[in-house]
């Protein structure tokens with residue numbers, strides 16, 4: 001009984017087809033075709049949410065009005081990831097370091113998360129102005145944005 | 153509220169890899185310890201709540217896999233997905249409903265069996281967030297940045313939480329990482345995700361905890377050392393992290409105020425003698441303390457430096473060593489409750505807080521503290 005046995009799950013996968021819904025479809029279509037960000041505005045508290053969703057949680061009311069936000073914004077918070085880590089999309093190890101940020105896109109009340117270009121780490125600060133860099137071949141996913149660059 | 157008590161606790165040792173044990177083996181150990189502690193048999197248990205998470209367990213309907221080890225055969229058993237404090241909350245409401253005199257609550261997980269960052273990544277929205285690869289550590293690193301920016305708390309200051317808690321763990325035989333370290337050791341440890349160093353983060357752990365809750369009549373029938381549930385509440389914030397002010401824990405403040413009100417506490421700073429909080433990361437202990445009104449907003453670091461939160465200080469926090477010294481997800485919050493029970497009974501051995509009569513335990517569910525469950529426990533009815 002000295003051996004500690006384990007059973008390996010192998011490369012078992014659980015594939016899903018996540019429905020993005022009507023709001024998500026509009027968001028990704030605008031992103032892909034026009035490089036524009038769409039949020040939604042609450043009819044009661046006027047808060048502008050991104051990503052768009054059907055309900056304002058604070059007011060428990062349905063949002064119907066789409067509004068354009070960004071593309072520029074300000075860093076609300078950030079981190080620089082330095083530990084080796086597996087990309088959930090590819091299963092490969094992602095090169096580190098790289099930056100993540102919560103970005104308050106102009107006109108939005110909530111923060112949007114994405115990568116931040118950290119080629120100059122000293123410029124990565126709360127309040128720094130950023131703008132998105134889009135992929136050439138956009139597929140209607142969140143990776144249609146490559147990352148945000150810090151604007152001087 | 154003086155209608156229910158915790159009358160039994162049991163936990164496994166927290167370890168990095170319990171390779172010799174299955175989930176059910178861990179549950180069996182904790183449940184039997186809790187029954188022995190309460191001087192009960194499984195026949196005295198009226199119903200059971202198991203707490204688990206399917207992703208961590210690598211199977212669906214994971215709660216049912218530990219039914220037999222929980223003594224649930226031929227009994228009413230229900231399940232909670234999330235932290236053990238939330239499972240205990242459900243267990244308590246079942247006792248208060250009058251339908252059951254006693255509830256056994258279990259909570260378990262084995263972080264060792266999977267890749268933690270992939271499990272916590274899967275908690276993010278698959279449409280907007282998940283493919284960016286964010287996980288619990290990166291989300292909390294951004295929360296740390298926001299909290300430290302708002303309050304002016306420094307890396308050196310949060311490092312002291314790690315020094316204190318790993319030091320406290322030296323007196324707790326159940327903890328995984330008792331360590332003698334200095335602030336310099338924390339600051340020199342590998343930078344994981346700015347501003348969090350390796351020693352600012354809790355480890356990956358395996359473990360299980362069980363508690364037994366009884367109504368006021370049954371509470372006095374067994375071991376005669378009930379710890380009374382004085383106030384409990386939980387409250388949730390938005391799912392999308394970007395919707396929240398990450399530098400504050402608004403839902404924790406709401407949950408805590410409701411629990412204090414129920415317990416008749418007007419001045420928590422003076423009335424509570426011990427706290428076990430969900431310190432998954434160093435900065436969180438300070439952030440939670442401030443949100444719970446146990447010190448002024450932004451002042452946690454200063455009090456920490458003055459040894460206010462040490463064993464022997466005005467308000468000892470995580471005398472057991474906390475999650476920084478062992479973090480079995482799901483079980484972690486239930487362990488906080490069990491540790492407060494030990495303190496109020498005077499059974500905490502070398503990490504006993506002398507004269508503790510009223511204590512508070514906190515559990516967290518969701519990313520970067522989306523929801524919080526707060527328990528105020530008392531020695532006196």
Ligand SMILES: [Zn+2]
Pocket residue numbers: 042043044045046047056057058059060061
């Ligand atoms: Zn609203």
